[in-house]
Amino acid sequence: xxxxxxxxxxxxxxxxxxxxxxxxxxxxxxxxxxxxxxxxxxxxxxxxxxxxxxxxxxxxxxxxxxxxxxxxxxxxxxxxxxxxxxxxxxxxxxxxxxxxxxxxxxxxxxxxxxxxxxxxxxxxxxxxxxxxxxxxxxxxxxxxxxxxxxxxxxxxxxxxxxxxxxxxxxxxxxxxxxxxxxxxxxxxxxxxxxxxxxxxxxxxxxxxxxxxxxxxxxxxxxxxxxxxxxxxxxxx
Numbered sequence: 747x748x749x750x751x752x753x754x755x756x757x758x759x760x761x762x763x764x765x766x767x768x769x770x771x772x773x774x775x776x777x778x779x780x781x782x783x784x785x786x787x788x789x790x791x792x793x794x795x796x797x798x799x800x801x802x803x804x805x806x807x808x809x810x811x812x813x814x815x816x817x818x819x820x821x822x823x824x825x826x827x828x829x830x831x832x833x834x835x836x837x838x839x840x841x842x843x844x845x846x847x848x849x850x851x852x853x854x855x856x857x858x859x860x861x862x863x864x865x866x867x868x869x870x871x872x873x874x875x876x877x878x879x880x881x882x883x884x885x886x887x888x889x890x891x892x893x894x895x896x897x898x899x900x901x902x903x904x905x906x907x908x909x910x911x912x913x914x915x916x917x918x919x920x921x922x923x924x925x926x927x928x929x930x931x932x933x934x935x936x937x938x939x940x941x942x943x944x945x946x947x948x949x950x951x952x953x954x955x956x957x958x959x960x961x962x963x964x965x966x967x968x969x970x971x972x973x974x975x976x977x978x979x980x981x982x
Contacts, residue, residue, distance in 0.1 A: 753895065763884030848967050851914060855963035858956060863925050863949050865890055873946070876938045890950045897957035905962060910969075914962035921955025924948045 758780075766773035796802050843849055862868045865887045873883055897917075905913040928948025935941040 753891075760884050760888045763880050766880050848969070851911075851963040851966045854918070855960055858960060863928070863945075863952070865949070869949070873942055876942045878942070886946050886950065890953050893950055893953045894957050897954045898961065900954060901958040901961040904958070905965060910962045910965040914959050914966070917955040917958030917962060919955070921952045921959065924952035924955060928952070 762773050762777055765776050865883075870883055873886075878886075901913065901917065904916065907913075908916070925948060928945045931944030931948065932941045935944060
């Protein structure tokens, strides 16, 4: 699934950028046509999954609490008691989640994408301001996604050799070193275009570390039992 997602990210922007180089109006119409065509395909896939998984068709039974009509205070006390119990269980699950060994990898994974050093709107706007055009940005994004796809093969291989914990440390170190090198190039090179190119290259290299750590963190979290994941998920 991860590879399918990344391949779509690779092909979509690259094709649209190529068409945009010929005609912006044609690129807009092509984008609209692709999205419109994907709607029935997505609904068909949803229906297929719904039919293949019987648990999705099971009716949800809502719990009904009987309240004595003669004692309204008792009903209010029951509501307060259930509320206190829910808060207690949430705090208990949060404490378990924070103390579990999977907390730091999962928390680090949630912070992994809080960065402008990726091909998001901020970097694309900056690249356009220094002289890049849509084709150059599409090529850079394509190179980035190629490295991201390669991480889906590299990460399982590395984890099979040294385990997910050490692999996560290695991939995170790779990402930090790549971005640190890019920051040095960005501040050390005078021409803005060359500085931006160095930053783009380091960002592309860092994607191996980003996705490698993401996959390693997922493996660590998946090693937690289903009951523990439910408790942690309810508190987070």
